[in-house]
Structure formats: C-alpha cells, structure tokens
Amino acid sequence: MEKMHGKNLILANMWVAFTFFMVAILLGVFQVLSRAGYVPGLQIPELYFGSVSTHGVIMGFVLTTFAIMGFGYFAAVNSLKMNIPHKWFGWTGFIIALTGTLMAASMLLSGQASVMYTFYPPLKAHPLFYAGAALLVVGSWFWAFHMIWMMNKWKKENPGETVPILMFGTVANAILWLFTSLGVTLEILFLLLPWSLGWIETVDVGLGRTLFSWTLHAIVYFWLIPAYLVLYAIVPKEAGGKLFCDEMARISLIMLMVISVPIGMHHLYMDPFQAAGWKLVHMVGTLLVALPTLFTGFTVLAGLEIAGRLAGGRGPFGWFFAVPWGKPVVLAGMLSLLMLTFGGFGGLVNASYSLNALVHNTQWITGHFHLIFAGTSIIMYFAFAYYMWPKVTGKELFSTKIALWQLWLWFIGMLTLTLPWHYLGMLGQPRRISSSPYPEVVREGWALQELGMFIGGVILMVSAVLFIYNLLRTHGNTISVAPAFNNVECLNPAARMPALLNGFGFWTVLIFFYLIVGYGYPVLQFFLMETHGVEPWGI
Amino acid sequence: MHIDKLEKFWIWLTTITAFAATGVLGFYALHLNIHPPSNVETIDSSRLHLSKEFNENNLGVKKNADGSVTVTLVAARYGFFPSHIKVPANTPVKLRIASPDVLHGFHVPGLNFATMVIPGYVSEVHAKFPKTGEFFLLCNEFCGLGHDHMWSKLTVTNK
Numbered sequence: 050m051e052k053m054h055g056k057n058l059i060l061a062n063m064w065v066a067f068t069f070f071m072v073a074i075l076l077g078v079f080q081v082l083s084r085a086g087y088v089p090g091l092q093i094p095e096l097y098f099g100s101v102s103t104h105g106v107i108m109g110f111v112l113t114t115f116a117i118m119g120f121g122y123f124a125a126v127n128s129l130k131m132n133i134p135h136k137w138f139g140w141t142g143f144i145i146a147l148t149g150t151l152m153a154a155s156m157l158l159s160g161q162a163s164v165m166y167t168f169y170p171p172l173k174a175h176p177l178f179y180a181g182a183a184l185l186v187v188g189s190w191f192w193a194f195h196m197i198w199m200m201n202k203w204k205k206e207n208p209g210e211t212v213p214i215l216m217f218g219t220v221a222n223a224i225l226w227l228f229t230s231l232g233v234t235l236e237i238l239f240l241l242l243p244w245s246l247g248w249i250e251t252v253d254v255g256l257g258r259t260l261f262s263w264t265l266h267a268i269v270y271f272w273l274i275p276a277y278l279v280l281y282a283i284v285p286k287e288a289g290g291k292l293f294c295d296e297m298a299r300i301s302l303i304m305l306m307v308i309s310v311p312i313g314m315h316h317l318y319m320d321p322f323q324a325a326g327w328k329l330v331h332m333v334g335t336l337l338v339a340l341p342t343l344f345t346g347f348t349v350l351a352g353l354e355i356a357g358r359l360a361g362g363r364g365p366f367g368w369f370f371a372v373p374w375g376k377p378v379v380l381a382g383m384l385s386l387l388m389l390t391f392g393g394f395g396g397l398v399n400a401s402y403s404l405n406a407l408v409h410n411t412q413w414i415t416g417h418f419h420l421i422f423a424g425t426s427i428i429m430y431f432a433f434a435y436y437m438w439p440k441v442t443g444k445e446l447f448s449t450k451i452a453l454w455q456l457w458l459w460f461i462g463m464l465t466l467t468l469p470w471h472y473l474g475m476l477g478q479p480r481r482i483s484s485s486p487y488p489e490v491v492r493e494g495w496a497l498q499e500l501g502m503f504i505g506g507v508i509l510m511v512s513a514v515l516f517i518y519n520l521l522r523t524h525g526n527t528i529s530v531a532p533a534f535n536n537v538e539c540l541n542p543a544a545r546m547p548a549l550l551n552g553f554g555f556w557t558v559l560i561f562f563y564l565i566v567g568y569g570y571p572v573l574q575f576f577l578m579e580t581h582g583v584e585p586w587g588i
Numbered sequence: 589m590h591i592d593k594l595e596k597f598w599i600w601l602t603t604i605t606a607f608a609a610t611g612v613l614g615f616y617a618l619h620l621n622i623h624p625p626s627n628v629e630t631i632d633s634s635r636l637h638l639s640k641e642f643n644e645n646n647l648g649v650k651k652n653a654d655g656s657v658t659v660t661l662v663a664a665r666y667g668f669f670p671s672h673i674k675v676p677a678n679t680p681v682k683l684r685i686a687s688p689d690v691l692h693g694f695h696v697p698g699l700n701f702a703t704m705v706i707p708g709y710v711s712e713v714h715a716k717f718p719k720t721g722e723f724f725l726l727c728n729e730f731c732g733l734g735h736d737h738m739w740s741k742l743t744v745t746n747k
Contacts, residue, residue, distance in 0.1 A: 094733040094734070094735070094736070095733060098730065098733065098735075165730055169690075169691060169730060171689075171690050171691075171707060172690055172691075172730075172732070253708060254691070254706050254707055254708050254709075255706060255708060255709060258706070293592070293595070294590070294591065294592060294595060296590065296591065297591060297595060318624040319624055319625060319693065319702060319703055319704045320625075320704045320706060320709075321625045321626065321627055321628065321629065321703065321704065321706060321709045321710065321711040321712065322628055322630075322706060322708075322709045323626060323628065324626050324628050325617070325623040325624070325626040328623075328624060328626060329614070329617055332610070332613060333610050336606050336609055336610050336613075337606060339602075339606055340602055340603060340606055343598075343602040344595075344598070344599065344602070347595060347598045348595075351595075397609070401609075401613050402613050402616070402617055402623075402624065403613060403616050403617065403622045403623075403624070404613075405624065406624060406695075406700045406701075406702045407695075407700050407702075409693075409695065409702055409704075409728070410693055410695065410702075410704075410728035410729060411695065411728065476697060477695065477696075477697020477698065477726065479695070479726050479727070479728040480728070481728075481729070481730045481735070482735060482736045483735075483736055484736050485736065486736055486737055487724065487726065487739060488724065490722070490724075491697060491724050491726070491739075541590045541592075543590065574628075578628075578630060579630060580630050580708060581630055581631065581632040581633060581634075581708045582708065583633055583634075583707045583708055584634070586689060586690050586732075587732075588732050588733055
C-alpha cells in the first residue's frame with residue numbers, strides 16, 4: 050500500500066474537525082427540540098444558551114479551521130507534488146490550535162462561556178475561553194504561513210510555471226485568513242482577555258463589536274473558499290470534464306480575497322455606534338462580493354456541461370443527464386450550488402442597507418447562514434472527505450452508496466430546516482431564544498414551521514452519523530487504492546499566466562490599503578470621542 | 589488572457605445587476621433618507637438612572653410642539669420600560685432608547701421598526717406607523733437567561 054506524504058498531519062486535522070462536528074450536531078438536535086417545545090422539561094435556558102454557544106463555536110471555529118488546515122496540506126502535497134518542508138512546523142500549529150480548542154471547549158461545556166459565538170461583551174466568559182479561542186487562531190496562522198511558504202518554494206523551483214489552481218486558491222485563503230482573523234485576535238488580546246482577568250475594568254462595547262465585525266464577514270469566505278476550490282479543481286475533473294477558464298477562476302478567488310475583508314460592517318447596520326455613511330460604503334462592497342460567487346457558478350456549471358457533452362450528452366439539456374451524478378463529489382457539487390442559489394438570494398436581503406431592518410436578528414438570519422455555511426460549504430467538506438480519504442489512507446471508500454444517501458439527506462434536511470426558518474423570521478421570530486413565551490397572537494403560524502425545523506434537524510443528524518460511520522469503516526477497508534491525484538486541465542490553458550494571476554504580492558498590498566480605508570476611521574473614532582466602557586456582566 | 593464570449597456576457601450582466609442593486613439601495617438611502625439607526629451618541633450606562641433624559645420620571649411618550657412624538661425607553665433585563673407605550677398613527681415618532689446593563693435589541697413583528705441597544709450608546713429610530721393596532725416589541729439580542737421573557741406592548745391609536 051502506497052502511503053501519501055503528510056498522511057498523519059492531514060488525517061489528524063480532519064479527525065479533530067469531524068469529531069467536534071459530531072458533538073455540535075447532537076447539540077443542534079437538542080436545540081431544535083428545545084425551541085419547538087415538544088419536551089417542556091427540556092426547556093432550560095442555562096442548557097440551551099450553553100448549547101448554542103458551543104454549537105456555534107465548534108461549527109464556526111473548530112470544524113472549519115481544522116478541516117481547512119487538513120484540506121490545505123492535502124492541496125499542497127498533491128497539487129504541487131512536493132513534500133511538506135519542516136513538518137514539525139505544521140504539527141506545532143496543530144498542537145497550539147488543539148490546546149486552545151480543548152481550553153475553550155472545557156469552559157463552554159461547563160457553562161462558563163455561554164456568551165455565543167460572537168462573544169457578546171459585556172457578557173463575560175471565563176478567561177480560559179478567550180485564551181483558548183486566541184490560541185486556536187494563532188495555531189492556524191502556522192498553517193497559513195506554511196501554505197505561503199510552500200507555494201513560494203515551488204515557484205522558485207519551477208520558474209515560469211503556473212501555480213495549480215487548487216494551491217493558488219488555498220494560498221489566497223491563507224492570506225485572507227491572516228488579514229481577517231486579526232480583528233477578533235485584537236478584540237481578545239486587548240479587550241476581552243484583560244477585562245475578564247480584571248486587569249482592566251471596562252470595555253467599550255462599540256469598539257469590541259466593530260473589531261469582531263472585521264472578522265465576521267470574511268471568515269465566511271475562509272470557510273467557503275475550500276468549497277469553491279473543490280468545485281473548481283476537483284468536481285470538473287471527477288465528472289470527466291475540464292475547468293472552463295483558469296484565468297476567471299483566479300480572478301474570482303482574488304476578488305473574494307480582496308473585497309471580502311473590509312465589508313463586515315453590514316453586521317452592524319442596526320448598531321447605533323457607526324455612522325450611516327460607513328455602513329453605506331460597506332454595503333457597496335458587500336454587493337460587489339456577490340460577483341465572484343456568480344462567476345464561480347458560471348465556471349463550475351460550464352465545467353459540468355463539458356463533462357456531460359464529452360460523455361455523449363446532446364442538446365441544450367441532454368448533457369445534464371450524462372454527467373456522472375453517481376460520484377459523491379460531483380453530486381455534492383450540484384447540491385452545493387443549489388443551496389448557494391437559495392442562500393444567495395437571502396443574503397442579498399440581509400446585505401440591503403434598508404431592507405435588513407426587517408430581518409435583523411430574526412430566525413431568517415439563522416436560516417440564511419445555515420444554508421450558506423452548513424449547506425453550501427459543509428456539503429463540500431463531506432464531498433472532499435469522500436474524495437481524499439481513499440487517497441490519503443490508500444483504502445477504498447467503504448460505501449459509495451451510503452455516501453450518496455448521506456449527501457441527499459444533508460441537502461433535504463438542510464432545506465427542511467432552513468426554509469421554515471426563513472419564514473419564521475418573516476413572521477418575526479427572534480433568533481437565539483430558548484423558548485417562545487410570547488402572546489398567542491405573536492406565535493400565530495409558528496407551530497407548523499417549528500415542526501419542519503425539528504424534522505430537518507433530525508434528518509441532518511442521521512446524515513451526520515452516516516458520514517462519520519462511512520469514514521470510520523473506510524479505515525478498516527481491506528481493498529487498496531492508489532493515491533493518484535491529478536490537477537484539473539483547462540479548456541484553453543494559458544500559454545503563460547500573467548504574474549498578477551500567479552502570485553499575491555500586489556493583492557496583499559491592495560487588501561492592506563482597502564482595510565485601512567474600510568476600517569481605519571470606524572475603529573479610530575472610538576479613541577477620538579468620549580466613550581463609556583462597560584463592566585462585565587454574568588448571564 | 590482568454591475569456592470566452594459567453595463568459596464575458598455573464599460578467600457584464602452580473603456586474604450591471606450588482607451596480608443596479610447598489611443604485612436602488614443608494615437611492616432609498618440618499619434620496620428618500622431611509623437609514624438604519626446610526627446616530628453615534630455615547631452615554632454612561634452605569635449612570636443612566638441619574639441622567640436627565642433616561643431617569644425614571646422622564647421615560648415614556650411625549651408630544652412635541654410640532655405635533656411629532658418622542659418616545660424615551662430603557663431596555664433592561666428583562667423588559668422595556670415603560671412596558672406599554674401608546675403612539676398615534678401617521679405621526680412622526682422619534683424613539684430614543686438606552687441600556688443600563690447588557691446588549692439588547694428589538695423588532696416589532698409586522699412593522700419595520702427595529703434597532704440594537706448597546707450599553708454605552710443611545711439608539712435613535714425614526715418611524716411613522718401607517719396602521720392602528722396592538723403590536724409587540726420582542727427583545728432580539730441574547731441578554732441573559734431571562735431573554736425569552738423580554739417583550740412589551742406597543743399600541744398604535746387613532747391620531
């Protein structure tokens with residue numbers, strides 16, 4: 050059996066991600082049960098808010114960060130065909146991130162950090178929670194620098210060659226993450242950690258929320274870019290097609306990287322401490338960042354059409370039926386694009402400066418980000434796992450049939466969960482409530498939607514269990530496969546890739562200046578006006 | 589660099605759509621003057637009860653000389669004070685609200701009347717209610733273990 054270089058590092062990251070994922074799934078089922086109110090004895094606010102906080106932190110920070118690190122090492126080793134230089138560097142990052150995760154998780158599970166995924170000052174959590182979150186981020190920086198390092202080393206050894214799209218996008222994501230994670234890290238190190246330790250008495254809640262918003266939007270693209278990379282670099286290849294246009298794929302990735310960081314203020318539309326003009330500026334950026342996503346949709350569908358036509362599909366729609374949907378990663382690609390379409394429409398509502406007032410902090414928002422994150426992104430993490438597990442372990446996937454079932458269930462469960470949530474939001478149901486002790490007239494029309502939410506949650510749990518089961522059984526599979534990986538071919542390969550589309554020097558400088566324009570004054574204003582800090586509060 | 593004709597068409601189409609959406613929202617904002625609450629006004633939350641505006645005796649609904657109405661509210665664990673407010677329909681209403689403790693927020697199902705309430709800052713919302721009836725302010729930001737129970741009544745009466 051051939052062994053892939055970096056196998057242990059890749060699998061260690063992946064298994065941390067998916068183990069915590071399974072914990073968070075069980076919490077999610079508890080939450081829909083609590084909210085639906087079917088078991089009144091289970092409606093305990095302490096449990097619910099602790100559970101929501103843990104679910105959010107695990108899904109948003111732990112599952113994603115570790116899965117993306119594993120993905121990155123796989124991408125680097127295979128697309129560049131080179132070994133990881135100084136593997137200990139990657140292991141150091143992994144251990145720091147894991148230590149941080151365990152610190153934060155112990156505080157979350159013991160109810161000492163029920164302050165939600167967005168930290169919510171002036172609610173105060175245990176200092177170990179903040180320190181753990183910061184360590185998780187710092188650990189991931191080792192990975193980010195490792196990715197940049199590997200790409201530069203490869204470019205030096207292969208002058209004039211085009212960096213494969215899989216690695217190009219991974220490095221774009223690493224750079225994006227270094228810029229975007231700075232906001233939350235500053236908030237933790239200079240505000241929340243010293244404040245929770247009692248070293249400073251008060252924090253400025255406006256400043257804290259502004260710093261978090263800096264991280265809060267681009268982090269979504271940090272989660273999403275690996276999904277897009279599977280769509281660009283793996284789905285067309287597996288379907289038997291080609292990447293429609295390498296240059297456009299690179300332009301989209303660069304746009305995501307540059308535009309997505311300084312637009313986070315659309316999370317603060319309803320907050321009184323930022324002026325209207327800045328919110329409007331951030332809205333323009335928010336609408337522009339929809340463009341690379343629309344370009345991605347075009348390129349990926351074109352790649353699938355090429356595959357369908359090469360397989361003998363004819364006519365305007367005939368190609369669709371010739372695409373090999375029986376391959377998990379191809380099926381997941383289509384389901385992911387469908388969820389992206391639904392979720393994208395909702396996102397345009399949230400992004401709208403004035404329309405946002407109707408949906409802000411309602412269950413609509415929860416529906417939206419579950420579609421985009423748990424739907425669009427995570428289904429591609431599953432697909433990637435099915436694709437890479439055999440290559441990394443050298444063992445055939447235990448069951449393709451279970452994998453296909455699992456992906457369909459995830460898709461159906463996600464829609465059953467999130468479409469009612471959108472509707473509940475329009476009816477006015479707030480997000481983040483553990484029960485709804487409101488007058489009957491307020492609750493009108495909620496019950497049926499809550500049933501949908503509950504059924505959706507259960508379907509998703511079944512799907513998650515099938516996923517973990519399939520991966521575990523794959524480790525014990527006796528049928529060997531070769532770990533061959535080939536980079537996707539392009540329909541019209543560029544003879545020579547322009548330097549701007551083959552590296553990040555210029556773009557990094559551009560993000561830096563755009564970030565100063567977008568966040569410079571909005572952060573600085575808190576030091577220019579007389580503000581009043583707030584002392585810590587328990588829940 | 590090679591970009592296909594079809595793809596060029598798609599790039600133009602989506603770019604024009606994005607700018608058109610920006611134009612529409614920009615028009616609402618700049619011409620019709622529709623903005624989210626963005627007054628950037630600080631206040632010492634720990635001394636809210638001693639402030640001129642948000643002390644207990646000054647809360648509630650007040651008619652102004654020009655016929656408009658000012659509502660002064662405090663959002664605190666776990667209610668909006670005063671807990672029942674009555675405002676006239678089709679009248680400009682200015683709501684000013686502050687928190688003495690943690691984050692709160694509210695929206696009113698059936699109306700586009702909403703804001704966040706951030707300790708250390710005053711939120712100001714402008715509205716005009718087109719129809720009469722009973723409405724409810726629901727706290728929509730996690731504020732502690734009693735969060736679910738934080739709601740209050742808003743009655744819109746005939747002018």
